[in-house]
Amino acid sequence: MPHVSRRAVLVGGGVVTAGAAAAGAGVHQGVLPGRPWLQARLGLDGEDGVVPDVAPGRVRRGTFVSAARGGTSTGWAVVLPPGSARREELPVVVALHGHGQDHATLLGPGLGLDRFLAAHTAAGGTPYAVAVVDGGDSYWHPRPSGEDSGAMVVDELLPLLAGQGLRAGPTDRIGLLGWSMGGYGALRLAGLLGPGRIAGVAAVSPALWTDPDDASPSGFADAAEYEEFSVLGRQGDLEGVAVRVDCGTGDPFYRAAEEYVAGFPASAQVSGGFEPGGHTSGYWRRVLPAQLDFLGRTLDA
Secondary structure, X not given: OOOOOOOOOOOXXXXXXXXXXXXXXXXXXXXXXXXXXXXXXXXXXXXXXXXXOOOOOOEEEEEEEEOOOOOEEEEEEEEOOOOOOOOOOOEEEXXXXXXXXXXXXXXXXXXXXXXXXXXXXXXXXXXXXXXXXXXXXXXXXXXXOOOOHHHHHHHHHHHHHHHOOOEOOOOOOEEEEEEOHXXXXXXXXXXXXXXOOEEEEEEEOOOOOXXXXXXXXXXXXXXXXXXXXXXXXXXXXXXXXXXXXXXXXXXXXXXXXXXXXXXOOOOOOXXXXXXXXXXXXXXXXXXXXXXXXXXXXXXXX
């Protein structure tokens, strides 16, 4: 779940129709305090996406001891598209989970990433593998404890994937995908690695804050850590990388995500957008097909 500052609106009973309409307009415009709570209760978050009723492809699973995470046993999995040959060299998208989750969450019934990938391939999309890995709750960047799950991805996971016969070696370009904490992490890693290594990055409901005082203490101990690792103001690092950002208008991170997108240079082509939705797996399922298609096209370019 996202960390948000403690601001709420107490809504009394007996709201007249005109008042409800005004509240609805305020929620859509994002100007009311407590907007995510109100938008959900006014039924303005849109329909939930549905996991496709298709058989997923093969999944390879394993664990390794991560030095970058302080010797932590780290689980991982690679989802292959149905019909891929055992030794077929596929391009790779690395998917980063959110706070309080792990790699298995992304393949579970709440998101169904493996089934969405199968549906993407069945519809004629570019075949590729999706790798998921445990990153803890440290926001995919170096922490004062010494843990650095971002370095784990680059220095440990990618070489492991290359050893699995996938296109994840030092000269290969990959895609990045992430939700919430992982959305932030995907944007940060894409900026660090640049267009030589990253074909495209899709950030879903990225956990972003414009004020360091509001940032999650799980990822940012103080303002200095926030300033060092924030992606706001560093959009130029993604020059040459295809970028997609999706966030629901009922998401606590909506306004920060909107400000982040607005901070790209005028010449940048950032796809995705903002539509009704909350910080929920239902919204994430709804927009996932478009994100998988986007990443497939960037890997195919």
